[in-house]
Each structure stands twice: as C-alpha cells, then as structure tokens.
Amino acid sequence: MLxxxxxxxxxxxxxxxxxxxxxxxGIVNQLLSKNSDDWRAETEKAVLxxxxxxxxxxKLPIKPAIIPIIKERLEEVQRALxxxxxxxxxxxxxxxxxxxxxxxxxxx
Numbered sequence: 212m213l214x215x216x217x218x219x220x221x222x223x224x225x226x227x228x229x230x231x232x233x234x235x236x237g238i239v240n241q242l243l244s245k246n247s248d249d250w251r252a253e254t255e256k257a258v259l260x261x262x263x264x265x266x267x268x269x270k271l272p273i274k275p276a277i278i279p280i281i282k283e284r285l286e287e288v289q290r291a292l293x294x295x296x297x298x299x300x301x302x303x304x305x306x307x308x309x310x311x312x313x314x315x316x317x318x319x
Contacts, residue, residue, distance in 0.1 A: 213239065262289075273314035281307055 220227045268281050284307050291299045
C-alpha cells in the first residue's frame with residue numbers, strides 16, 4: 212500500500228508527505244521485525260544487486276544475427292551497473308531496445 216501511495220503521488224503530480232510515509236514505513240518495519248528505516252534504499256539496493264539472466268534473449272522475436280550484439284550490450288550493462296555508471300546504463304538499455312525494435316519492425 213505504501214508503494215501504491217508513493218507511485219500514485221508521483222503519477223498524479225501530488226507531493227508525497229515524506230514524514231508520514233517514513234513514519235508508516237517505520238511501523239511496517241517494526242511489524243516485520245526489520246531494523247532499517249530507509250525502505251527505499253533497501254529496495255533499490257536489492258534491485259541493483261539482483262542478477263538478471265541473459266539467456267532469454269533467444270526467445271525474443273528478433274533476427275538471429277542481432278542476438279550476439281544484444282547479449283554483448285547486456286553484459287556491458289551489468290558491468291556498468293556494478294561500476295555505478297547509471298547514465299551509461301540508461302543509454303545502453305535504450306540502444307538495446309532500439310536494436311530489438313528495429314529488428315522486429317524490419318521483419319514486418
């Protein structure tokens with residue numbers, strides 16, 4: 212529910228009542244026996260530390276010649292993520308998406 216509130220405020224352009232949100236998160240953490248008060252940092256760290264498998268690229272409806280290029284870029288994304296190069300990751304992910312979409316559009 213707290214994530215819903217956070218997303219709802221962001222999407223509607225309303226300001227988040229940070230003090231109340233942090234208080235609610237603290238209560239939830241107490242109920243869950245968690246010590247961390249910073250749930251956003253915990254969530255972000257969990258996502259950034261997660262390994263995403265690259266093997267599913269073959270399942271995409273793209274030209275086989277593009278698959279090694281996309282795999283190479285995905286590996287580069289993982290290296291940049293570990294290095295904290297977030298802007299580079301945005302650009303790389305855009306490049307990957309562009310290549311995949313161009314391949315699909317070219318086939319139709």
